Amino acid sequence: MLAARMYGYKQPLVLEDVETPQISSTQVLVRVGGAGMCRSDVQLIDGYFEGAIKPKFPITPGHEIAGLVEAIGDDVPETAKLAIGDQVVVAAGWGDGICRQCRVGNEQICEHGSWPGFGPPGGYAEFVPVPYRQLIRVEKKLKWEELAPLTDAGVTPYRGIKKLRAAGVLGPDRVMAVFGASGLGSYAVQYAKLLSSGATVVVFARNQEKLAIAKERGADCIINTRDKSLNDLRNELVRLTGKAKLDAAIDCVGAVETIQTGFGLLATAGAFVSVGLVGNRIDIPLFPFTAGEFTYHGSFWANYSDLQEVLTLAQQGKIQHSIKRSRFQDINENLEMLRRGDIIGRAVIVFDVNAATPDHKVGRDLVSV
Amino acid sequence: MLAARMYGYKQPLVLEDVETPQISSTQVLVRVGGAGMCRSDVQLIDGYFEGAIKPKFPITPGHEIAGLVEAIGDDVPETAKLAIGDQVVVAAGWGDGICRQCRVGNEQICEHGSWPGFGPPGGYAEFVPVPYRQLIRVEKKLKWEELAPLTDAGVTPYRGIKKLRAAGVLGPDRVMAVFGASGLGSYAVQYAKLLSSGATVVVFARNQEKLAIAKERGADCIINTRDKSLNDLRNELVRLTGKAKLDAAIDCVGAVETIQTGFGLLATAGAFVSVGLVGNRIDIPLFPFTAGEFTYHGSFWANYSDLQEVLTLAQQGKIQHSIKRSRFQDINENLEMLRRGDIIGRAVIVFDVNAATPDHKVGRDLVSV
Amino acid sequence: MLAARMYGYKQPLVLEDVETPQISSTQVLVRVGGAGMCRSDVQLIDGYFEGAIKPKFPITPGHEIAGLVEAIGDDVPETAKLAIGDQVVVAAGWGDGICRQCRVGNEQICEHGSWPGFGPPGGYAEFVPVPYRQLIRVEKKLKWEELAPLTDAGVTPYRGIKKLRAAGVLGPDRVMAVFGASGLGSYAVQYAKLLSSGATVVVFARNQEKLAIAKERGADCIINTRDKSLNDLRNELVRLTGKAKLDAAIDCVGAVETIQTGFGLLATAGAFVSVGLVGNRIDIPLFPFTAGEFTYHGSFWANYSDLQEVLTLAQQGKIQHSIKRSRFQDINENLEMLRRGDIIGRAVIVFDVNAATPDHKVGRDLVSV
């Protein structure tokens, strides 16, 4: 099969022919239909995670995976209700199953866990082996480009916003901010509307085109942060919402500046959640944090249940996407565009799975866009 | 009456004779029995809060106040159950009563609120006027030096630890850390034992004498952090507790280093709460915060209910104190010692209230220690 | 002024001319614009609350009150931002201000509290005195008949549903039930949609006309319970939603049967909240309750913040009403219709406040409908 593999840091992926993977008795072989391209793939290649993850090269990146069930291991129980040909998505945190986090379903933060594309082979390939417990069947078929991104870009802000909801800071007379309007942000604004029980949702970003999409996605107000001071932003917030402070904020960017701005605008007893990872530092003043009784949550990817919930929304037609369909051959060009921030919405590699034959021979004709 | 007043930043207080305050119809005049001396008094004098609080000089500091009811305003309702001569403590956050925070009882973080000693006259005086809603009657009389510090040093870590308890990270197989073993820390260790449902409590500090007291107060383990790296500390933690990570931590210091150490040792999904304010910056790495799904709470002072709970514990004899009784005349010397970190436990000015006459003339003979 | 007063149980109200009330220094005199008629007024007259409330007759019922500020007590602070002529609604739980419940804002369940219309004079009169802290100003003027019912029928289910939201059982792949489609139920269905983060909302009731309105108000499905067994209802639920169990339910009725049906359909770890009070007994089997780890919440009326949130929704045009405007003269006839369950939606007495003169003389010409 064809796979795009990484042989070391700061090098292009190598698109090459490799053996189709074997599955163990509790795995399922998934024929990849769509593979989302994520900013963290660029970070992986650029070495951002070098301290945290130690992969053995070559590895196959790609952690946003949707596909068809191609083969099922002998010990996959019937209760899993999986059949050849089912459309499935892959929940991407694979834990050891016995630690404290796994026992409450948070396999994505298992200390002995792994994530496809960051160790186990990922979705930048025609097939990928997946533990059966990590698959979610899609009842009502959706397009590959609308499924794959849900497994990370489309579910990560969802989990983050659930933390804000649980913190009790969302409701009709509240103001909630979304920082960022790219991959994660364009989903975040939609969940902000769905989960906030009527809060006013304000999107902060620097790209006017992305902000315009955020408005279409349901933002009550948008604020372009480019070249504006905290005071400027506060004044604009007052003008648009009648309030000078944010009750809640999700940061889909993760730059030092977005974190500073977010806390700088946060109301007493407000809550802030970080999902974005563009920067690598939290650097904010202590006194307002303590005296304002702020709460700050880290939120990482999402667990199986979060993804199930997001898929329910998707199947109800409640999620809109900004997608750039891409060809597998163009993967390195697309990673480069992603690195430069030039992609509006999400780039998704779409495979022509209909051409696939049941005997594991793989059609090489990739989709053109 | 005698009062110690502040006429400007970075100057000693002036101990002088001023008029005994008049009370409004909903206030109570309290004859001060004990006034705790707090590191934040030093910070007030040194200008730490200059950006946040704009007092009109002269002001009378002193926010840890216990005393006797001397006079009661005409509109104080009977339901308040206050009588002349009652022993009372002062809850120190006085809110506007109608904002969102006040409506849930968190007057100490009211944006239009005030705190005695930081604007309204405080306890470095023989009398202080207090809104009746802010007084808690002590049923079972306690010593002044064991009451006054409860209103800040003795209640601030209590509120912080309640936030950790509410976060669901305390229990029998958990490790909880207290950073700091001074004023707040020596109380924190006791609440850690009382509120953690059986967690192993580890105190981290740099002063061996204070650590020894923490051990007496119930710490399961103590770790001296002086000249140790994060790795050293982790190894010591493993040796003492069998675990390499902290499930929960309260920082009673607030230095950049204690925050970094605390998060450096925090377990996945762990919770950290800041009550200490020695430093003025939070500066920690973003990726472990997000990927570890840490939760970080600011906790500020305490509200009326928190103080009621702490007083219940005190009246049950469950709180031990490390007190240095002081004379009012020596206030500037004591502030200087506090600035240098030379006071073990809490310094409390104790007034000789027994010499007081009922007609508001005040005995000038202060207690010797 | 004209007032409708109750002289004893099981008697019609007496519409009579009484003196306009004096206000204390912290009260506001409100000229009643609209007074909602509630099933609990009928219960009050019929003696349902005889064990719980001991009023001194005569009393003026009417606890759903909206009006205009007519006069302001001398000690009402400026921070309250109330001016003559302001449109206001009355939060109806008036607590002692110092108990545990009041300190967290739940004055409506203060053990020493009172409720206008159940002791203090209520809204079945041209004027009513109200403590200033219990008034909420309406920024964007609304009709009397759309304001008054919000203070009970329109806020009580809101608080109940907030308890379900806090219980963590609402979300995209959940089924939430509303039992009842009358006064409270027709609001509940709207909040269910607003607060449930995408749950499927099913309304259960016996009156097809009311069910049809519930559908218009946003119910995803409606189920007529008349003459149906639990099995019938479960089958209908499966047919409509694909699921056999409810994750959450709010009971706006409170009959023995609705409680039994609700718990009979509840899913493992489901949550149920009672706001309705038609019956007076909870009678359900123990084993499924325990083995299913159900949670059951009582929810009573609402507090100030709940009402503020509902008013925010109302001013954003997010709440629809089913109102029967009534004349003050017809109050006893309307109470009788309410007793028989013959009113669709909410009956609201609307006063012609425009005819009112500033000198407290009251126009007697009531609105015709």
Place this chain on the structure above:
Amino acid sequence: MLAARMYGYKQPLVLEDVETPQISSTQVLVRVGGAGMCRSDVQLIDGYFEGAIKPKFPITPGHEIAGLVEAIGDDVPETAKLAIGDQVVVAAGWGDGICRQCRVGNEQICEHGSWPGFGPPGGYAEFVPVPYRQLIRVEKKLKWEELAPLTDAGVTPYRGIKKLRAAGVLGPDRVMAVFGASGLGSYAVQYAKLLSSGATVVVFARNQEKLAIAKERGADCIINTRDKSLNDLRNELVRLTGKAKLDAAIDCVGAVETIQTGFGLLATAGAFVSVGLVGNRIDIPLFPFTAGEFTYHGSFWANYSDLQEVLTLAQQGKIQHSIKRSRFQDINENLEMLRRGDIIGRAVIVFDVNAATPDHKVGRDLVSV
């Protein structure tokens, strides 16, 4: 091997020689060291669960199991850290692993789950096969009679009290009640002290001998309920605690009367949790439940993490037991005593596992007591 098996309702168990069970590749064979005898075994025999559980006879009861690892299936991973000879206890809810409840670790309430002793063979036998994920290794060896009961009697009230703790109603100035002082109750009182952050703990029961043990186990007060009215009990509560109401209560009995008494004494916004199942009905008045904003939790058995926490406490020596060691031969006599309520504390069958040989031949000499 020897097993005590149930061939139908309302018959004695049959102690007979049966084949030692085979294990699957993911199971572990446990040589039973101790098997706790539970009131629910009597209920099982008497048909209480007939509607809920449909076992195929014969079944081997016994769900409180501690033992030694005798054999390990081939696919049990090394990460499970289990070795032949390890002392282990059995977590007793075995779920399907993929439903919503299992995904958050609550396998004991899985709708497709099972419990050893209620379907799968239980601990009234010399050996029992157990899925490896359900075993918890005991690091610091404990006596069989102190281990086995922890898996139900000793962990069920622990989970219940955690629900009260999470409800936010435990703390220094609170009163918490334990109803019942038998098997579950004598553990509940200890957890009440450990988890309640300083609440006053009151035990209500009818047996003075059991109450005396509760006092020894840490109860602050005990109240004998025999022949007392609700008013009598309230007066006694006031006399002992100074308060007339309970902030929290756990019912380890489950009789109609204990539930009525518990709610009859509950304070506004109080929380009640049912773990006992002696009766089969909840029958309480609706109005006080709703108007008092009570919260009522069902709590069923416990999950793996709960048991891990309880074992941590046990290994720290923080749990005291009231045990009656029994011989396997006397099982029917002991069940009869249990039915009559004549056992103080917990009866535990203790096997002489030291006589066991490694080759799966089983010593028949049971322990005498």
